[in-house]
Amino acid sequence: TADAPWWTDRVGYQIYPRSFADSDGDGIGDIPGIIDKLDHLADLGIGVLWLSPVYTSPMADNGYDIADYYGIEPTFGTMEDFDRLLAEAKARDIGIVMDLVVNHTSDQHNWFLNAAKSTDAPLREFYIWRDPAPGGGPPDDRQAFFGGPAWSLSPETGQYYFHLFSPGQPDLNWRNPEMRAEVYRMMRWWVDKGIAGFRMDVIDLIGKDLTTGEIEEGPYLHEYIQEMRREALAGEHLLTIGESWNVTTDTALLYTGRDRGELDMVFQFEHIVQGWDAVHGKWAPKPFHLPEFKSVFARWQETLAEDGWNALFLNNHDLPRAVSRYGDDDEHRVNSAKAIATALHFMKGMPFVYQGEEIGMTNAAFTHIDQFRDLETLNLFHEWTGQGMTDADFIRGANANARDNARTPMQWTSGPRAGFTSGTPWIEVHPNHRHLNVAQERETEDGVLAHYKRLIAARRAHPVIVHGRYDAQLADHEKLWAYTRSLNGTTLAVIVNMSGASVEADLPPALRVTGQDLIATHGPRGALSDRIRMAPWESVAVLAA
Numbered sequence: 001t002a003d004a005p006w007w008t009d010r011v012g013y014q015i016y017p018r019s020f021a022d023s024d025g026d027g028i029g030d031i032p033g034i035i036d037k038l039d040h041l042a043d044l045g046i047g048v049l050w051l052s053p054v055y056t057s058p059m060a061d062n063g064y065d066i067a068d069y070y071g072i073e074p075t076f077g078t079m080e081d082f083d084r085l086l087a088e089a090k091a092r093d094i095g096i097v098m099d100l101v102v103n104h105t106s107d108q109h110n111w112f113l114n115a116a117k118s119t120d121a122p123l124r125e126f127y128i129w130r131d132p133a134p135g136g137g138p139p140d141d142r143q144a145f146f147g148g149p150a151w152s153l154s155p156e157t158g159q160y161y162f163h164l165f166s167p168g169q170p171d172l173n174w175r176n177p178e179m180r181a182e183v184y185r186m187m188r189w190w191v192d193k194g195i196a197g198f199r200m201d202v203i204d205l206i207g208k209d210l211t212t213g214e215i216e217e218g219p220y221l222h223e224y225i226q227e228m229r230r231e232a233l234a235g236e237h238l239l240t241i242g243e244s245w246n247v248t249t250d251t252a253l254l255y256t257g258r259d260r261g262e263l264d265m266v267f268q269f270e271h272i273v274q275g276w277d278a279v280h281g282k283w284a285p286k287p288f289h290l291p292e293f294k295s296v297f298a299r300w301q302e303t304l305a306e307d308g309w310n311a312l313f314l315n316n317h318d319l320p321r322a323v324s325r326y327g328d329d330d331e332h333r334v335n336s337a338k339a340i341a342t343a344l345h346f347m348k349g350m351p352f353v354y355q356g357e358e359i360g361m362t363n364a365a366f367t368h369i370d371q372f373r374d375l376e377t378l379n380l381f382h383e384w385t386g387q388g389m390t391d392a393d394f395i396r397g398a399n400a401n402a403r404d405n406a407r408t409p410m411q412w413t414s415g416p417r418a419g420f421t422s423g424t425p426w427i428e429v430h431p432n433h434r435h436l437n438v439a440q441e442r443e444t445e446d447g448v449l450a451h452y453k454r455l456i457a458a459r460r461a462h463p464v465i466v467h468g469r470y471d472a473q474l475a476d477h478e479k480l481w482a483y484t485r486s487l488n489g490t491t492l493a494v495i496v497n498m499s500g501a502s503v504e505a506d507l508p509p510a511l512r513v514t515g516q517d518l519i520a521t522h523g524p525r526g527a528l529s530d531r532i533r534m535a536p537w538e539s540v541a542v543l544a545a
């Protein structure tokens with residue numbers, strides 16, 4: 001543990017810049033806004049900041065469609081602003097992790113504009129082109145993740161280009177070595193600026209083979225990640241986190257095994273998608289089932305116990321708010337937000353807090369399609385209501401799982417527009433900002449924010465939280481999430497009531513720990529014996545003395 005990487009005991013925080021803090025009143029968050037709020041992150045104890053894309057972009061997908069990897073989007077600020085952010089973050093010992101979106105670019109990127117011109121354009125092979133099907137129309141019937149065909153016609157040549165996401169996000173052709181070299185050059189340019197790492201967007205899609213139709217975790221994936229590490233990151237102490245919707249515990253160590261020369265960790269989604277319907281996916285979420293949910297985490301804890309490292313998260317800019325999905329965002333909002341945070345933060349790995357989670361922000365409560373902004377939601381609305389689904393049914397699914405749930409503006413104050421902007425916000429501010437905001441949380445000793453501070457400080461103070469071995473306890477219990485962590489004879493016992501009911505349970509010997517309360521949300525514990533009674537959404541973490 002002495003030679004552990006610099007990020008080992010740190011907690012990450014994700015900023016979705018559009019929705020974080022607006023300094024100039026145009027209704028869209030920006031980099032100077034982030035700089036103004038860095039002390040909030042420092043107070044919280046954050047050590048790594050994952051910044052969702054701030055590069056030049058036409059914003060078809062809020063910046064996940066990049067037109068210039070070397071430029072800052074003017075609505076977000078300038079490169080001088082970015083450099084200032086980097087310096088100000090560094091002064092607070094916060095490393096900045098950039099979002100690396102290289103499965104695709106924007107259709108406004110110069111590479112694509114060049115490539116589209118003719119079949120023998122110099123950069124033609126940077127993208128993926130096909131002739132129309134024999135009878136006309138797209139070459140095959142593959143659908144894009146955001147609805148509609150994965151092929152769009154390019155009028156200049158009459159050929160189709162491939163895009164797994166929106167037509168404004170043409171997929172790069174990773175089979176092309178010149179294209180790959182350009183990506184690595186760009187990465188080194190950001191590394192030379194002094195960033196702390198990369199979060200790699202949909203990285204498991206870059207190894208695709210269109211001739212065989214293998215897209216997810218395709219045959220070239222690990223070859224390319226290893227090449228990227230060699231060509232762009234060698235000799236650097238960067239933090240690399242790959243986003244992979246398809247990685248499982250069977251493939252996790254291919255990405256993160258220490259001798260693999262690939263990534264430090266992956267954002268995996270097994271705990272997320274196990275709650276989705278087999279046919280309608282996230283638009284028809286299954287009721288939350290704790291035993292299944294915690295067993296996914298336990299399996300990941302076990303798989304990466306000796307090698308690799310977990311990235312721990314419950315929500316991000318693509319997912320519903322954790323307290324709304326896994327807690328109770330009404331009567332028990334405060335206690336349930338704390339409970340699920342306790343369960344997440346005492347596992348082994350690097351916890352990530354998504355902006356607003358630290359005050360228990362909730363899903364948006366939109367009632368009309370006009371209030372939504374995300375292209376995925378709007379596309380599917382048109383597709384499905386066109387096929388006969390009612391607006392009300394669609395909105396019900398969207399209220400549960402649409403990406404905009406996490407994109408309503410950060411709630412700073414109880415004042416107008418939650419202190420996010422002096423102008424008209426690009427997406428509506430949640431009306432609950434009047435009683436749910438950072439300013440108020442700062443004044444609340446037993447609030448959600450204070451709880452997150454405690455969790456993050458505990459990780460820095462106690463090596464057992466960072467390095468200890470994880471053992472699931474009461475694995476089949478329907479309401480309690482319990483586990484122990486142990487390191488060199490020290491034990492941490494964690495018990496969380498993940499329900500709105502009072503629970504009494506017998507504790508196995510491993511959980512009967514006496515010592516110091518790291519967390520005790522409903523009054524001191526100190527000692528855990530053979531039986532426990534827990535209040536709704538209570539959480540307890542006792543460190544053996």
Ligand code: TEU
Nearest residue numbers: 061064101145165201202245282318403
């Ligand atoms: O997300 C990948 C991704 O697969 C999600 O868009 C997913 O399909 C969706 O949330 C589930 O319905 C990454 C980014 O996080 C996301 O914001 C981007 O839109 C996407 O890649 C394309 O870059």
